[in-house]
Amino acid sequence: MTAQLTRDRRPLPRVPALRVLEYHLVGYRRTWRAGAFSSFLLPTLTVLGFGLGVGSYIDQGVGGVSYLEWIVGGLLASTALQVAIAESTWPVFGNLQWQKIYFGQRSSPLRVGDILAGHLAFVLFRVLTSVIAFLLVTGVLGALRSPWAVLTVPVAALLALAVAAPTFAYAASVDSDSWLAMLFRFAVIPMTLFAGVFFPVESLPLALRWLAYATPLWHAVDLCRAAVLGVAPYWSVAGHLAYLAVWAAGGWLLARRVLARRLVV
Amino acid sequence: MTTGRPLIQAQGLVKRFGDFTAVDGIDVEVRAGEAFGFLGPNGAGKSSTMRMIGCTSPPSGGELRILGMDPVRDGPAIRARLGVCPQLDNLDPELTVRENLTTYARYFGIPRRVARARATELLDFVQLGDRADSKVEPLSGGMKRRLTIARALVNEPDIVLLDEPTTGLDPQARHLVWERLFRLKQQGVTLVLTTHYMDEAEQLCDRLVVMDGGRIVAEGSPRALIERHATREVVELRFAAESQEAFAGKLDALGERVEVLPDRILVYVPDGDAAVAEVAALGLHPANVLVRRGSLEDVFLHLTGRTLVD
Ligand SMILES: Nc1ncnc2c1ncn2[C@@H]1O[C@H](COP(=O)(O)OP(=O)(O)OP(=O)(O)O)[C@@H](O)[C@H]1O
Ligand SMILES: [Mg+2]
Numbered sequence: 001m002t003a004q005l006t007r008d009r010r011p012l013p014r015v016p017a018l019r020v021l022e023y024h025l026v027g028y029r030r031t032w033r034a035g036a037f038s039s040f041l042l043p044t045l046t047v048l049g050f051g052l053g054v055g056s057y058i059d060q061g062v063g064g065v066s067y068l069e070w071i072v073g074g075l076l077a078s079t080a081l082q083v084a085i086a087e088s089t090w091p092v093f094g095n096l097q098w099q100k101i102y103f104g105q106r107s108s109p110l111r112v113g114d115i116l117a118g119h120l121a122f123v124l125f126r127v128l129t130s131v132i133a134f135l136l137v138t139g140v141l142g143a144l145r146s147p148w149a150v151l152t153v154p155v156a157a158l159l160a161l162a163v164a165a166p167t168f169a170y171a172a173s174v175d176s177d178s179w180l181a182m183l184f185r186f187a188v189i190p191m192t193l194f195a196g197v198f199f200p201v202e203s204l205p206l207a208l209r210w211l212a213y214a215t216p217l218w219h220a221v222d223l224c225r226a227a228v229l230g231v232a233p234y235w236s237v238a239g240h241l242a243y244l245a246v247w248a249a250g251g252w253l254l255a256r257r258v259l260a261r262r263l264v265v
Numbered sequence: 266m267t268t269g270r271p272l273i274q275a276q277g278l279v280k281r282f283g284d285f286t287a288v289d290g291i292d293v294e295v296r297a298g299e300a301f302g303f304l305g306p307n308g309a310g311k312s313s314t315m316r317m318i319g320c321t322s323p324p325s326g327g328e329l330r331i332l333g334m335d336p337v338r339d340g341p342a343i344r345a346r347l348g349v350c351p352q353l354d355n356l357d358p359e360l361t362v363r364e365n366l367t368t369y370a371r372y373f374g375i376p377r378r379v380a381r382a383r384a385t386e387l388l389d390f391v392q393l394g395d396r397a398d399s400k401v402e403p404l405s406g407g408m409k410r411r412l413t414i415a416r417a418l419v420n421e422p423d424i425v426l427l428d429e430p431t432t433g434l435d436p437q438a439r440h441l442v443w444e445r446l447f448r449l450k451q452q453g454v455t456l457v458l459t460t461h462y463m464d465e466a467e468q469l470c471d472r473l474v475v476m477d478g479g480r481i482v483a484e485g486s487p488r489a490l491i492e493r494h495a496t497r498e499v500v501e502l503r504f505a506a507e508s509q510e511a512f513a514g515k516l517d518a519l520g521e522r523v524e525v526l527p528d529r530i531l532v533y534v535p536d537g538d539a540a541v542a543e544v545a546a547l548g549l550h551p552a553n554v555l556v557r558r559g560s561l562e563d564v565f566l567h568l569t570g571r572t573l574v575d
Contacts (some may be wrong), residue, residue, distance in 0.1 A: 010345045013374040023368040025358055100355035106321050107349040108372035109341040
């Protein structure tokens with residue numbers, strides 16, 4: 001072992017972040033059943049509850065389609081949001097503060113960016129599998145009007161990065177997990193309620209409407225709804241995608257900075 | 266053993282946290298195949314030094330080269346050849362014992378099949394083979410520690426950094442770890458360790474430094490340090506009175522040095538039995554008398570003014 005000592009380089013993984021993703025998947029293998037069950041349960045209940053329950057009170061539908069058909073795109077986006085944020089709050093905080101997993105990874109050849117990218121790749125995996133399950137169930141139950149609905153998958157992926165990256169930065173920077181509960185109370189829940197998932201943003205007063213436009217969720221809702229209904233979105237597609245990409249890129253830079261500050265001491 | 270090439274070279278190495286200086290300009294050289302120890306009281310800067318050597322903490326000043334490379338620029342390439350056992354375990358409690366090793370091996374670019382084989386081998390090495398498929402969470406502290414040590418070996422490192430590897434282990438597990446570390450050393454692996462156990466340092470280390478307040482206060486082989494800073498024998502006297510202090514003055518002439526601890530007095534002498542006879546001749550009647558050989562414990566006490574309570 002002492003034969004070639006200095007400047008000898010060992011082959012490193014070509015895409016180190018994939019090795020981090022692999023680690024997260026090994027852990028997920030233990031818990032996926034519970035997760036998978038709820039990924040099918042949620043869209044089923046959604047279709048039943050909103051389609052048959054709430055929908056039956058809204059006779060005229062929204063803009064010429066039934067309430068169920070109208071809401072399904074928004075709910076898909078909001079599912080992506082929930083999963084993305086759930087996977088980048090407590091898991092990130094725990095890996096940094098409780099089990100200190102990230103510190104262990106940092107002692108290997110992995111760089112801070114690899115650790116971050118690997119975690120976000122896992123978030124993406126979780127969001128994509130949930131969204132695909134959602135599409136399957138709603139499709140089978142006849143709630144999707146157009147085959148363009150498959151485009152919700154890449155949109156959900158972009159939304160996931162747009163919210164998971166800044167959430168990662170937030171979860172890595174706070175010192176107590178009670179700040180994470182605050183994020184849900186003051187950002188995730190209001191966003192879910194007012195960003196056009198359950199009713200059109202246009203029914204909000206002007207000031208609130210602009211607040212809704214500022215959320216990443218609304219942009220994904222508008223795109224997903226358009227795809228599911230097979231119509232043009234309210235805003236330009238390029239504008240939506242660019243806006244979400246800005247959140248994702250800004251979040252990435254911020255998260256990498258915060259994680260480096262935590263891990264490189 | 267000090268004929269190997271230098272693998273770790275530090276000159277004037279400094280670590281600051283804000284305006285607090287944790288490591289205050291230390292010079293260290295560790296050669297291939299050596300077992301090198303850092304001793305020192307709590308807060309001496311041992312872990313801060315280990316983190317700089319482990320390339321996870323950039324130096325605030327001075328020169329540091331590991332395996333001939335620069336830890337800031339070549340961090341990943343250096344870390345690929347290090348094994349790190351941190352002071353606090355950072356295993357994944359949700360994964361099994363084996364998965365903790367295999368997932369970690371993958372970070373080093375080790376193929377899956379090799380990772381699995383190496384995990385099996387290493388779990389036998391630290392005697393955890395029978396727990397391979399149990400979760401980490403319910404393992405005892407000592408088992409987790411051994412798993413962390415096994416994890417540090419998963420990439421067949423050239424240098425293993427062990428920050429208090431046996432703290433919290435029972436005597437049997439400590440002897441097991443010592444025996445394993447000794448075997449690694451025989452295979453030519455370079456060991457760098459910190460410890461609060463002087464017997465551990467004496468058994469394992471070819472060379473060590475004693476740190477205090479971020480500085481190195483002594484350096485040498487355990488034997489050389491004992492010769493330089495302690496005497497051949499030490500007489501430990503325990504008096505029944507509340508304060509040992511009152512007796513200390515009377516003992517001054519007895520040996521080279523007298524150290525007063527809260528519960529006993531240490532007299533450093535070339536010949537312990539002769540000194541005990543002299544104590545009796547002085548008309549003193551300690552409740553308890555013990556003659557022992559000078560040890561690293563005494564070196565540590567002399568240099569840092571502290572005993573080795575964790
Ligand atoms: N991240 C940090 N931020 C601020 N201060 C730190 C940090 N890490 C260590 N210190 C300080 O630096 C000093 C040296 O700490 P270090 O952990 O290196 O000591 P040590 O010799 O390993 O002690 P112990 O035997 O208790 O493990 C301590 O005063 C500690 O409080
Ligand atoms: Mg320490």
